[in-house]
Structures are given as C-alpha cells and as structure tokens.
Amino acid sequence: MTTPTGSTGAHPTVAGRFTADFPGERLVAVDRVDAMAALFDGLGHQRPATCGAYVLAYLLPAVGFLSLEGHDLAAEDFLAHLAGVVVEEDEVEASDEVSRRVASGELTEAEARERFGRVWYRFPVRSSRDPIVSGASAAGVARAVERGSGGRLVPLPVASRLDDGTVQLTADRWDALLDILAAHVGDWRWHAILNYETDRLLRPTDPAYTPLNLRAPEPERLIPHDDWGVGHFVGIAGTWTMSTTGRRWLLLFDTYKCRGFDGYEPQPAELMRLGLCRTDGRGGGMLVVVPVEVSERVAAALHALGLELRLWDNGSPPPGE
Numbered sequence: 001m002t003t004p005t006g007s008t009g010a011h012p013t014v015a016g017r018f019t020a021d022f023p024g025e026r027l028v029a030v031d032r033v034d035a036m037a038a039l040f041d042g043l044g045h046q047r048p049a050t051c052g053a054y055v056l057a058y059l060l061p062a063v064g065f066l067s068l069e070g071h072d073l074a075a076e077d078f079l080a081h082l083a084g085v086v087v088e089e090d091e092v093e094a095s096d097e098v099s100r101r102v103a104s105g106e107l108t109e110a111e112a113r114e115r116f117g118r119v120w121y122r123f124p125v126r127s128s129r130d131p132i133v134s135g136a137s138a139a140g141v142a143r144a145v146e147r148g149s150g151g152r153l154v155p156l157p158v159a160s161r162l163d164d165g166t167v168q169l170t171a172d173r174w175d176a177l178l179d180i181l182a183a184h185v186g187d188w189r190w191h192a193i194l195n196y197e198t199d200r201l202l203r204p205t206d207p208a209y210t211p212l213n214l215r216a217p218e219p220e221r222l223i224p225h226d227d228w229g230v231g232h233f234v235g236i237a238g239t240w241t242m243s244t245t246g247r248r249w250l251l252l253f254d255t256y257k258c259r260g261f262d263g264y265e266p267q268p269a270e271l272m273r274l275g276l277c278r279t280d281g282r283g284g285g286m287l288v289v290v291p292v293e294v295s296e297r298v299a300a301a302l303h304a305l306g307l308e309l310r311l312w313d314n315g316s317p318p319p320g321e
Contacts, residue, residue: 001014001017001018001020001021001260001261001262001264002017002020002021002211002261007246010201011034011037011038011041011050013026013027013034013037014033014034014037014238014251014264015027015029016196017264018238018240018251018281021105021211021214021261021266021289022211022214022215022240022242022266023031023244024243025240025243026240026250027237027238027239028182028185028238028239028240029185029192029237029238030065030165030185030190030191030192030236030237030238030304031185031186031189031191031208032062032063033237033238035063036058036059036062036235036237037058037061037253038062038147038215039057039058039061039062039074039236039304040058040253040263041262043057043058043257044118044257045120045255045256045257046076046086046123046244046255047076047077047080047087047119047255047256048087048089048091048134048136049080049085049086049088049091049134049135049136050076050079050080050085050087050089050136050255051135051136051139051226051233051234051255052083052085052136052140052141052143052144052193052195052233053076053079053080053082053083053085053136053144053230054076054079054121054233054255055073055141055233055234055235055253055255056073056079056082056083056119056141056144056145056148057073057075057076057192058074058253059234059235059289060073060074060079060145060148061074063146063153063189063191065149065150065152065153068082068147068148068150069216070281071209074079074123077120077121077122077125078123079137079144079148080123081121081122081123081124081125082139082143082144082147082148083136083137083143083144083319084126084139084140084143084317084319084320085125085126085135085136085137085140085218085315085316085320086126086128086133086134086192087121087125087126087127087134087136088109088127088128088129088131088134088314088316089127089128089129090161091119091127092127094116094119095119095120095121095125095159098116098119098120099120099122106317109122109272111157121228123237126188126317131230132282132315133315133317134175134316135231135314135315135316136233137313137317137318137319138148138157138285138287138311138312138313138314138315139311139318139319140194140316140318140319141155141233141287142155142287142311143319144206145287145289146233151291151292152288152291152292152293153185153230153290153291153292153306154290154292154295155193155205155287155288155289156287156289156290156295156298156299156309157178157285157286157288157309157310157311157312158285158286158287158288158307158309159283159285159308159311159312160273160276160277160278160283160284160285160312161277161283161312162283162284162308162310166305167277168306169273169276169277169285169306169307171270171273173305173306173307174192174269174270174273176305177302177305177318178239178248178269179305180301180302180305181288183241184240184291184298184301186299187294188290188291188294188297189257189287189289189290189291189294189296190231190288190290191235191236191289192235192236192286192287192289193233193234193235193236193286193287193289194233194235194236194252194272194275194276194285194286195231195232195276195283195284195285195287195312195314196234196272196275196276196278196284197230197231197232197233197235197275197276197278197279197280197284198226198229198230198231198232198275198283199226199227199228199229199275200224200225200226200265200272200274200275200278200279200290201225201226201272201274201275202214202219202223202224202225202267202268202271202272203223203224203225203226203227203267204221204226204254204260204265205258205259205265208222208223208224209223209260210232214266215242215244217244217245219268220268220304222273230316231278231280231282231284231315232255233255234252234253234254234255234265235252235254236250236251237249237251237252237253237264238250238251239251239269240309246267247269247270248268248270249266249267249268249269250266250267250268250269251264251265252255252264252265252266252267253265265291278281278314282314282315283312283313283314284312284314285311285312288302
C-alpha cells in the first residue's frame with residue numbers, strides 16, 4: 001500500500017500505509033502485523049507453486065519461530081519441504097543442476113543460494129505436471145505450522161463446505177466468524193491463512209484497482225473480477241468495516257508483489273467468502289492459527305458459531321502421499 005508521506009526512514013507501519021489509502025477508516029490488524037510486514041516487504045515473488053509455504057515465511061519468524069533443527073523458517077524452500085509442496089515439473093531440472101554443482105564442489109551452498117536461490121530446492125519436494133496437483137494442501141500447510149512452531153501454534157481448519165458439499169461458510173456464519181476474530185485480536189493472538197479460488201474476487205492487477213475505486217460504494221462495478229484461474233493461499237493483515245458503506249473488508253498479504261499495492265491487497269470480505277466456497281470442484285477454507293494455550297477456547301467458540309472444524313481437499317496431495 002502507499003508509503004505514508006513524511007516517513008522518517010523507519011519501516012512504515014501497516015496502519016500508516018492503510019490510512020494513507022483509506023483515510024478515516026480503522027484497520028483491526030492481526031497480532032504483530034508490523035513485524036510481519038517488515039519481513040513481507042523483504043520478500044520477492046513466491047516460487048511457482050509455493051504460496052502456502054510462502055505465507056509462513058513472514059508469519060512464523062514474526063511471531064518468534066526463527067528456525068527448526070538449524071534451518072531458517074524464513075526460507076521458502078525449507079517451508080515448502082515442511083508443507084509437502086508439489087512443485088511444477090519444469091522446476092526440477094534447474095534445481096537438480098544446482099544440487100549437482102554443489103555436490104561436485106563447483107559451488108558452495110552459500111554461493112548457490114545467492115546465485116540460484118529462486119530455483120534451487122535444497123530439501124526434498126515432490127513434482128507434477130498437473131496444475132491441479134501442484135501446490136500445497138491444507139493439511140500440508142497445517143503440518144508446517146505445527147512443526148515449525150514445535151506444536152506451540154495450532155491451525156484450526158474451517159472448511160468452506162461440509163463433506164457433502166453443503167456450504168458451511170454461509171454469509172451469516174462468515175460475518176459472525178469475522179466479528180469474533182476482530183473482537184479477540186488481543187487475547188487470541190490469531191492469524192489466518194486463506195485458501196480460495198481467485199476468480200471470485202476483484203482483479204488486483206487491473207488498472208482500475210485503485211484506492212479511489214476500492215472506496216466506491218460498489219467497487220465491483222468499477223473493477224473486474226480476477227481471471228487468474230487458480231487456487232491460492234494468502235495471509236490476512238487485518239479487517240475493517242468501510243464507514244461509508246458498512247461493508248466488511250480484508251487486507252491480505254499476497255504472494256506476488258504485483259498484486260494489489262506491492263502485495264498488500266484489499267478485498268471485500270463477501271467476495272472472499274465466495275472465493276473460499278470454490279466452484280471449481282476443489283475445496284477451500286481458512287486456517288485459524290492460534291497459540292496452543294488458547295486453542296481449545298477458540299475451537300469451542302468456532303463450534304458455537306455452528307462451524308465444523310475439518311480440513312479440505314484443494315487437489316494437492318497431503319504430505320507423504
């Protein structure tokens with residue numbers, strides 16, 4: 001989003017960026033959002049299939065989990081390994097060539113990471129030519145959260161649909177879920193990872209995707225829907241209710257910096273609900289990530305909203321399969 005004018009050189013706060021584009025509005029930001037933003041701003045685009053793992057590169061270190069077994073938890077390839085990501089088959093040859101050069105002594109690991117860090121996977125990952133299969137499963141992202149935090153963070157899975165296909169994230173339940181999350185930012189210290197169908201939302205790369213148009217009473221009339229045609233993972237930076245319309249919005253951290261404003265992407269909450277309730281034959285949902293000490297309390301609150309906690313199948317195989 002916009003860097004606030006009059007910056008002193010310190011890293012801009014998310015609230016400052018938000019207010020510059022949405023004056024008069026109040027963002028309810030997630031726990032440690034500025035620490036997340038400082039890490040997020042230093043990241044480039046995700047690799048082709050790593051969106052689920054990419055979210056954790058700015059989330060886990062920001063909340064205090066820096067390494068696991070000596071490996072950096074901001075490293076996208078290590079997180080892809082933890083999440084059981086299925087990379088695109090076209091990535092394998094370049095990665096294997098870097099591994100060969102390191103094994104032969106032609107390159108040190110440090111040199112390889114500096115020169116080929118965008119293509120080299122240092123840890124085992126699976127691959128596929130099928131675009132439906134490539135990527136991370138909800139189960140894989142949940143596993144990476146649990147392992148990366150040593151069990152101190154619990155991902156509570158809220159699938160958008162039940163096993164029989166019935167929508168459980170109805171408009172009323174979605175509003176109630178966002179209400180209760182906004183009310184408990186401080187004591188639950190929650191974060192959320194969304195897995196959705198992109199084409200139900202506004203196109204964040206369109207020239208019409210501007211703060212002025214986003215603030216309009218009906219932005220859908222001014223900004224077309226996305227046409228990327230994929231399932232996607234993103235994290236939430238915060239939520240707010242637009243004072244002029246009463247509509248709830250989400251501020252997302254996207255995994256491609258060309259989407260939104262350097263990766264900061266406002267979207268109407270109702271369009272996100274529709275994106276979670278995918279129509280492409282695959283499942284979607286939200287992982288509500290909370291500290292283990294409040295996980296039972298949060299799970300009970302979600303059950304009280306009529307939500308069944310279950311993982312969903314987005315087409316990518318779970319780890320180990």
